Amino acid sequence: AQSVTQLDSHVSVSEGTPVLLRCNYSSSYSPSLFWYVQHPNKGLQLLLKYTSAATLVKGINGFEAEFKKSETSFHLTKPSAHMSDAAEYFCVVSDPLNAGNMLTFGGGTRLMVKP
Amino acid sequence: NAGVTQTPKFQVLKTGQSMTLQCAQDMNHNSMYWYRQDPGMGLRLIYYSASEGTTDKGEVPNGYNVSRLNKREFSLRLESAAPSQTSVYFCASRKPTGSSEAFFGQGTRLTVV
Numbered sequence: 443a444q445s446v447t448q449l450d451s452h453v454s455v456s457e458g459t460p461v462l463l464r465c466n467y468s469s470s471y472s473p474s475l476f477w478y479v480q481h482p483n484k485g486l487q488l489l490l491k492y493t494s495a496a497t498l499v500k501g502i503n504g505f506e507a508e509f510k511k512s513e514t515s516f517h518l519t520k521p522s523a524h525m526s527d528a529a530e531y532f533c534v535v536s537d538p539l540n541a542g543n544m545l546t547f548g549g550g551t552r553l554m555v556k557p
Numbered sequence: 558n559a560g561v562t563q564t565p566k567f568q569v570l571k572t573g574q575s576m577t578l579q580c581a582q583d584m585n586h587n588s589m590y591w592y593r594q595d596p597g598m599g600l601r602l603i604y605y606s607a608s609e610g611t612t613d614k615g616e617v618p619n620g621y622n623v624s625r626l627n628k629r630e631f632s633l634r635l636e637s638a639a640p641s642q643t644s645v646y647f648c649a650s651r652k653p654t655g656s657s658e659a660f661f662g663q664g665t666r667l668t669v670v
Contacts, residue, residue: 451597474656486600486647486661493656532599536656544615545590545649545659547599 444469444537448548456556461520463551465533468514475516476534476545477507486532492516503527528555559583563648563662570638570669578633578665580648586660587653589631590615591623593644594664600647606631607653638669 449464467473477489490501497509503526507518516533533548561582570576582589587608592600602615606625620642622634631650635642645666651659 446599448599476658485663488658491656491658544602544605545651547592547601549597549599 444473444535444544444546446533446535446546446548448531448533448551450551451549452552452554454554454556455523457525458522461518461523461527461553463518463531463533463553465516465518465548466514467516467533467535469535469537471537474536475507475509476536477501477505477516477518478532478534479529480532480550481529489518489531523553523555525555525557528553561648561650561660561662563646563665565665566663568665568667570635570667572639572669574638575634575636576638576667577635578646578648578667579630580632580662581630582648582650582660583629584650584660585628586650587628588651589625590649590651590659591621591631591633592647592649593617593642594647595644603633603646635667638667640669643667643669 445468447466475492478486480486490499492499492509499507505520530550530552534545564579590605591603594600601617604623606612609628612623624632645664647664648662649659651657
């Protein structure tokens with residue numbers, strides 16, 4: 443069975459400082475991993491995805507994530523936070539052995555950016 | 558490009574009432590999903606349809622039914638609404654490969670009083 447744990451439910455940073463949102467996953471096979479962002483009262487937008495190519499994945503708006511199989515982690519980073527980054531972020535896993543091609547979500551991390 | 562369209566966007570129901578949430582996608586995706594989002598719990602899968610003509614239970618199916626009407630449309634029905642079903646509901650679709658991303662609708666905010 444696949445599962446995702448987002449280690450922090452809330453993260454607060456100052457504008458211009460680095461962002462780190464942590465994600466650990468459990469999967470029976472080589473998974474695909476995604477980060478989605480949800481701005482207040484909006485739908486979900488894909489930030490980036492890992493699909494067994496390069497382990498360092500670049501996404502939109504300056505975000506990156508590194509797949510570390512030995513640590514079963516897929517942490518999301520950004521060198522310099524912007525006020526517009528304030529949102530909720532979801533780490534998501536898809537295990538190809540799971541019936542129905544299901545996506546399993548972590549509990550989410552709310553990022554707050556202080557001026 | 559419409560993508561995934563959900564209706565309605567907002568709904569208030571009384572306990573015991575029924576309703577159907579509609580979802581349609583125009584990307585020719587085989588797989589469609591219904592999730593509910595509750596604070597601190599991420600998105601939890603209610604039902605999914607891996608392909609036209611098939612539906613299966615997800616993590617939290619109790620109190621819901623679904624219909625995959627055709628390849629484009631996947632509806633979610635609450636037969637007898639309960640306050641515990643107050644939530645934000647998202648429909649999603651994706652191609653039938655593990656590496657493909659899901660595309661989400663804008664959500665339906667449902668309140669059961």
